[in-house]
Amino acid sequence: MKAIILLLVSSAIVNNVVLSQFxxxxxxxxxxxxxxxxxxxxxxxxxxxxxxxxxxxLIYNFILKPLDLDYLxxxxxxxxxxxxxxxxxxxxKKNVPSLYNALGVYLPxxxxxxxxxxxxxxxxxxxYNIWQGVVYGFGVAAGFAxxxxxxxxxxxxxxxxxxPHAFQGTAIVVVTAGxxxxxxxxxxGII
Amino acid sequence: MEKKNDSPVERxxxxxxxxxxxxxxxxxxxxxxxxxxxLINGIGMGLSTTVVLAFSNLIISxxxxxxxxxxxxxxxxxxxxxxxTVVQFLIQGFVPSIYDALGIYIPLIVVNCIILGRAESxxxxxxxxxxxxxGIGMGLxxxxxxxxxxxxxxILGAGQIAGFQVxxxxxxxxxxxxxxxxxxxxxxxxxxxxxxxxxxxxxVVREKMAAKGKPLAAAQxxxxxxxxxxxxxxxxxxxxxxxDRINCADSKNEKIESKKEEDEQ
Numbered sequence: 001m002k003a004i005i006l007l008l009v010s011s012a013i014v015n016n017v018v019l020s021q022f023x024x025x026x027x028x029x030x031x032x033x034x035x036x037x038x039x040x041x042x043x044x045x046x047x048x049x050x051x052x053x054x055x056x057x058l059i060y061n062f063i064l065k066p067l068d069l070d071y072l073x074x075x076x077x078x079x080x081x082x083x084x085x086x087x088x089x090x091x092x093k094k095n096v097p098s099l100y101n102a103l104g105v106y107l108p109x110x111x112x113x114x115x116x117x118x119x120x121x122x123x124x125x126x127x128y129n130i131w132q133g134v135v136y137g138f139g140v141a142a143g144f145a146x147x148x149x150x151x152x153x154x155x156x157x158x159x160x161x162x163x164p165h166a167f168q169g170t171a172i173v174v175v176t177a178g179x180x181x182x183x184x185x186x187x188x189g190i191i
Numbered sequence: 192m193e194k195k196n197d198s199p200v201e202r203x204x205x206x207x208x209x210x211x212x213x214x215x216x217x218x219x220x221x222x223x224x225x226x227x228x229x230l231i232n233g234i235g236m237g238l239s240t241t242v243v244l245a246f247s248n249l250i251i252s253x254x255x256x257x258x259x260x261x262x263x264x265x266x267x268x269x270x271x272x273x274x275x276t277v278v279q280f281l282i283q284g285f286v287p288s289i290y291d292a293l294g295i296y297i298p299l300i301v302v303n304c305i306i307l308g309r310a311e312s313x314x315x316x317x318x319x320x321x322x323x324x325x326g327i328g329m330g331l332x333x334x335x336x337x338x339x340x341x342x343x344x345x346i347l348g349a350g351q352i353a354g355f356q357v358x359x360x361x362x363x364x365x366x367x368x369x370x371x372x373x374x375x376x377x378x379x380x381x382x383x384x385x386x387x388x389x390x391x392x393x394x395v396v397r398e399k400m401a402a403k404g405k406p407l408a409a410a411q412x413x414x415x416x417x418x419x420x421x422x423x424x425x426x427x428x429x430x431x432x433x434x435d436r437i438n439c440a441d442s443k444n445e446k447i448e449s450k451k452e453e454d455e456q
Binding site: 020021023025026072073074075079082113114117118122125166167168169170171174175177178179181182185 | 392
């Protein structure tokens, strides 16, 4: 139990996926204008990364490793993730329309999000088993959701500030991300 | 493209200067931030991306009449992923130190927007030779930009260039005057600050050039333009820009809400 909590905290907060590993930067900057959309995006990422960590874990442990096909990791993972996202989108649309309405628009954006592929590859290089992989994936995605939600909250406030002309728009958002990264570095002492 | 000029030299110039992927198009920001802690890492990442880009453009251009339009994205991804795997093993075998430094960012070349962006916007429409040189030009443009960013961060953050101490360090214990490294620049937050400066400078340059009547090529990075209609991924996003769809949904909700309020009043 202690190991699981440690894994969650380290993947979600200490090694935050956006602020210390720079994965998933595009949606982090692109969909963080409002807290509602940021929350939707965060939820969709949690859903997809947790699911994809499980599926890629299964494929790696039961197909690629026994057959000594480790070297196909990258190719197999990216295809599996792309197919999985499409598949999830279809199932949600047909069976759970309420969830689809909440998350649907964000799903295609996640297919090529480097955080999903990065997490799948990280799980393999860190030698996690399937369940550790799922916990790690959930932690990474939760870290993304936390970061994008905080960012959206700050951006709603920035709108009322007097920003120098050159820094208006994306630049001030990136400065904010840098300050958040400094704040998150403060957590590195807790593990 | 108003003037059709696809000579290799023109393609190289286009990639390195006119449509520089990092500085002008603002594509591929994940690796730009992650691996530019030093000059060597920047060059390693840049050259690996160049190799993948040149050969993926070559193969995709050669197969452009064979790949059916409906499945072109998965086909491109398989081609790029195979090339990345090859490059990954070459780096692991011949320059293990770079392999250790770049780590996970080598397989992540697959999802670098520059590669699929060029495949979609150039290689799938043009002959083999220009496509190949387009890949090399874009790759070198990327390499040069991230090497410069890497050098700046390395000098500020450690006083070194490519591992050599160029600025003598201060040593208070023996009272030696010198440079005190601002180590934040080799850590994660420094990457964001450098990127913010780059974005701010480019915003001003863009406005100056537009006022002079010589506008720069539009930025394509989805996060920097707010929509991905020009992005390589728009096809996988269900045909239309996903950021547009999200932002449209937002403004529609606002309209409905404000209408409700009006009705209530």
